Amino acid sequence: MLSRSAQSLYWLGRYLERAGNLSRLLQLQSESLVDRPIREIHFGWNRIYTYVRRDPPGGEIRLFGDEEYALADSFALADDLTFERSNPSSVYSCFALGRENARHTRHCISPEVWTCLNTTYLRLQEQNIASMWQYEPTAFYQGLAADIETFGGLAECTMYHDDRFSFLQLGRQVERAQGAAALLLSQIDTVVASSSQEFHEEDWTSLLRVFYALEVYTHTYSVAVLPDRVMDLLVSDPLLPESLGRSVALIGSEIAAIGNGPYSRSGRALQRLVGRLAAMINYEWPDEEERIPLLREISEGAEELHFLITEAYFDYPIQEPV
Amino acid sequence: MSFENYALDPAIYDEMFLADGSPRPEARILYDSLIELSTADLATIQGRVNRTFSNESISFTVYGDAEAEERIIPVDPIPRVIKAADWRDLSQGLEQRVRALNNFLEDIYGPAKIIADGVIPADMILECPQFRPEMRDFSQPYGVWVAVCGTDIIRVNDGFRVLEDNLRVPSGVSYMIANRKAAKASLPRLYRSAHVQEVEQYGAALQATLRELAPNGKPEPSLALMTPGVYNSAYYEHMFLAREIGAELVEGKDLVVRDRVVYMRTTEGLKQVDVIYRRIDDDFLDPRVFRRDSLLGSPGLIEAARAGNVTLANAPGTGVADDKSVYVYVPDMIRYYLSQEPILKNVETYLCRRPDDLEYTLDNLANLVVKRVGESGGYGMIIGPHATQQERDEYAKEVRENPSDFIAQPVQSFSRAPCLVENGFEPRHVDLRPFILNGLQTRIVPGAFCRVALRRGSLVVNSSQGGGGKDVWVLAE
Numbered sequence: 009m010l011s012r013s014a015q016s017l018y019w020l021g022r023y024l025e026r027a028g029n030l031s032r033l034l035q036l037q038s039e040s041l042v043d044r045p046i047r048e049i050h051f052g053w054n055r056i057y058t059y060v061r062r063d064p065p066g067g068e069i070r071l072f073g074d075e076e077y078a079l080a081d082s083f084a085l086a087d088d089l090t091f092e093r094s095n096p097s098s099v100y101s102c103f104a105l106g107r108e109n110a111r112h113t114r115h116c117i118s119p120e121v122w123t124c125l126n127t128t129y130l131r132l133q134e135q136n137i138a139s140m141w142q143y144e145p146t147a148f149y150q151g152l153a154a155d156i157e158t159f160g161g162l163a164e165c166t167m168y169h170d171d172r173f174s175f176l177q178l179g180r181q182v183e184r185a186q187g188a189a190a191l192l193l194s195q196i197d198t199v200v201a202s203s204s205q206e207f208h209e210e211d212w213t214s215l216l217r218v219f220y221a222l223e224v225y226t227h228t229y230s231v232a233v234l235p236d237r238v239m240d241l242l243v244s245d246p247l248l249p250e251s252l253g254r255s256v257a258l259i260g261s262e263i264a265a266i267g268n269g270p271y272s273r274s275g276r277a278l279q280r281l282v283g284r285l286a287a288m289i290n291y292e293w294p295d296e297e298e299r300i301p302l303l304r305e306i307s308e309g310a311e312e313l314h315f316l317i318t319e320a321y322f323d324y325p326i327q328e329p330v
Numbered sequence: 331m332s333f334e335n336y337a338l339d340p341a342i343y344d345e346m347f348l349a350d351g352s353p354r355p356e357a358r359i360l361y362d363s364l365i366e367l368s369t370a371d372l373a374t375i376q377g378r379v380n381r382t383f384s385n386e387s388i389s390f391t392v393y394g395d396a397e398a399e400e401r402i403i404p405v406d407p408i409p410r411v412i413k414a415a416d417w418r419d420l421s422q423g424l425e426q427r428v429r430a431l432n433n434f435l436e437d438i439y440g441p442a443k444i445i446a447d448g449v450i451p452a453d454m455i456l457e458c459p460q461f462r463p464e465m466r467d468f469s470q471p472y473g474v475w476v477a478v479c480g481t482d483i484i485r486v487n488d489g490f491r492v493l494e495d496n497l498r499v500p501s502g503v504s505y506m507i508a509n510r511k512a513a514k515a516s517l518p519r520l521y522r523s524a525h526v527q528e529v530e531q532y533g534a535a536l537q538a539t540l541r542e543l544a545p546n547g548k549p550e551p552s553l554a555l556m557t558p559g560v561y562n563s564a565y566y567e568h569m570f571l572a573r574e575i576g577a578e579l580v581e582g583k584d585l586v587v588r589d590r591v592v593y594m595r596t597t598e599g600l601k602q603v604d605v606i607y608r609r610i611d612d613d614f615l616d617p618r619v620f621r622r623d624s625l626l627g628s629p630g631l632i633e634a635a636r637a638g639n640v641t642l643a644n645a646p647g648t649g650v651a652d653d654k655s656v657y658v659y660v661p662d663m664i665r666y667y668l669s670q671e672p673i674l675k676n677v678e679t680y681l682c683r684r685p686d687d688l689e690y691t692l693d694n695l696a697n698l699v700v701k702r703v704g705e706s707g708g709y710g711m712i713i714g715p716h717a718t719q720q721e722r723d724e725y726a727k728e729v730r731e732n733p734s735d736f737i738a739q740p741v742q743s744f745s746r747a748p749c750l751v752e753n754g755f756e757p758r759h760v761d762l763r764p765f766i767l768n769g770l771q772t773r774i775v776p777g778a779f780c781r782v783a784l785r786r787g788s789l790v791v792n793s794s795q796g797g798g799g800k801d802v803w804v805l806a807e
Contacts (some may be wrong), residue, residue, distance in 0.1 A: 009578070009597055011595045013578070013579065113568045113579075115572040123385050
């Protein structure tokens with residue numbers, strides 16, 4: 009298929025996945041505002057900002073003691089992360105960029121997928137932080153996350169599973185893998201950066217919930233939430249839909265379906281990298297004592313995937329026609 | 331809802347009513363079902379249509395002061411009905427006209443016999459900015475320069491008139507199909523009982539046409555639709571048609587010309603393109619031949635086409651035949667090339683380059699529409715009766731300075747059709763743009779994009795200037 013269209017589909021997948029991840033984080037964060045202690049709320053905001061690699065408005069988050077102040081500040085942070093047009097990582101910006109990529113390639117996605125996307129976009133455009141915050145912020149984020157999942161489901165069942173579908177899926181899975189690795193590292197970095205560096209079980213419980221993994225964790229292990237076990241589940245469990253390992257496996261199968269691409273040097277490098285990532289997750293991770301450096305290595309590899317994909321299929325150097 | 335307050339004007343053809351106020355026989359079924367609907371029903375229908383158009387984003391792009399804005403095309407849910415016999419005459423007339431126009435283009439870029447024989451003045455062609463000397467001795471498969479034509483037709487009391495031929499990159503066909511979808515959803519039972527001819531085969535007809543035009547009859551040619559990009563006002567249509575005909579939607583930067591062969595950059599490497607349905611103006615097509623500063627085109631495209639390795643549809647240079655001055659000569663072309671009398675009439679037109687016509691135009695500016703020959707989309711024109719004295723004086727000055735840039739036409743009392751407005755039905759002026767496809771054979775889908783001047787009293791139907799659309803029901807024989 010046309011390289012530019014493939015690239016737009018890939019970015020469509022990435023941006024929507026990113027918007028969905030952030031919506032999920034904000035949904036849980038808005039829930040925590042109802043009943044969690046200030047420390048935990050503080051931890052949650054710091055984790056999100058570390059994850060999106062952005063400084064919060066005003067430079068840092070201060071939520072000490074005063075309940076009123078904490079909620080008012082949360083309002084400003086939620087606005088920045090949800091509706092702020094000038095923040096390229098806000099839910100709105102990611103969704104709008106995803107929709108713009110879809111508009112470029114509307115002929116490559118099914119009308120059902122487009123209409124789902126566009127309807128959500130129109131609704132999002134009409135909202136602002138004041139109207140959303142006043143009623144049910146949790147329901148708002150939950151609805152948005154559900155719409156984005158619906159988009160994925162519609163793509164799955166209304167699009168022909170050729171290269172178009174593969175590039176869309178590839179974008180989603182690359183974003184998911186990068187996001188999962190980034191979120192785990194954000195968790196670790198936020199713990200390290202906190203003044204006490206103490207272990208708080210609830211910070212890890214909330215992380216499990218981001219990945220829809222709390223229930224399976226308590227089934228598999230116990231009610232005692234331990235960081236190493238949490239990481240095992242989120243990194244290497246092949247059955248957990250959003251685990252890093254599963255995303256890498258899906259990236260591997262999409263790339264196998266698409267093929268090497270015209271620029272075989274990058275195409276082969278891409279295949280090797282995916283294989284290496286899978287090996288790190290499946291074979292090194294379980295025996296590794298020093299997991300954080302390995303996780304950083306996996307995260308870097310996931311970032312590198314993007315550049316190889318771009319070079320292998322979209323911006324390849326032109327050789328003589330085949 | 332009743333038509334009690336619907337104002338008829340005997341001087342203006344109404345698409346639904348006869349002069350005595352009774353419904354035309356072909357519109358009877360529509361009339362009967364409309365009067366059964368309550369105000370609330372109609373509001374629901376309009377709301378549903380608007381929502382569908384908005385959710386699907388059936389849009390065009392307009393350029394404001396700051397940035398490009400995606401705007402939903404307004405649609406009126408009440409269809410316009412055309413009876414089978416009228417359509418038959420109209421489509422025969424269109425076929426004849428486009429055949430002559432293709433002959434003209436083949437001639438004018440070749441031996442130019444029509445000039446030698448004194449039918450059309452040479453200077454008119456040579457001065458026309460749309461005449462492309464670069465295209466001389468160029469040949470198109472089967473002499474088809476115009477593969478897709480969108481002709482603007484108006485209806486007056488004694489029949490159809492051609493207002494304009496659009497031979498370059500005519501747009502609007504996607505709205506014809508979207509409007510049909512909306513009408514079917516709005517008036518489903520009526521649609522079934524009215525026996526309307528379908529239009530959704532347009533995509534298949536376009537695909538067949540383009541395939542027929544493949545270089546040297548190449549079987550299974552690869553098609554591409556070339557767009558200036560997502561900021562073009564008709565991008566929605568480009569996307570829509572690319573899907574319909576199964577073509578890749580390419581921009582200039584996706585194309586590579588090597589050894590006079592055109593390739594597109596795909597995820598599997600370079601792939602040859604055989605037919606390009608280009609929706610980008612001549613000027614921007616190939617910076618080596620036309621505008622050098624064009625970043626939208628593809629260098630070497632024209633050379634590849636000249637070598638017969640790719641077909642461009644429409645061919646570059648077709649604009650000379652839809653120039654507003656050359657338009658006056660189309661009936662003569664039909665007589666000259668086909669030895670037939672024109673089936674469709676032109677609108678009476680004064681060429682300001684002729685001294686008598688200039689004088690007449692300046693004397694009667696208050697009753698004429700004057701247009702710049704190089705402009706389109708409703709720009710650069712003046713509607714005499716709607717303009718102030720000062721506007722007319724200023725315009726007259728421009729006309730006097732460059733008379734050959736202008737043509738004048740009597741204000742057309744073109745037809746009106748009932749449209750749904752806030753308080754019921756009101757007549758609005760409408761035109762008609764049917765699409766004529768030319769490959770090995772001519773194909774005309776029985777339907778058209780009907781443009782509506784949505785503002786009361788307005789004669790301007792262009793979507794960029796407050797126009798909208800409505801469905802056209804051509805009844806079965």
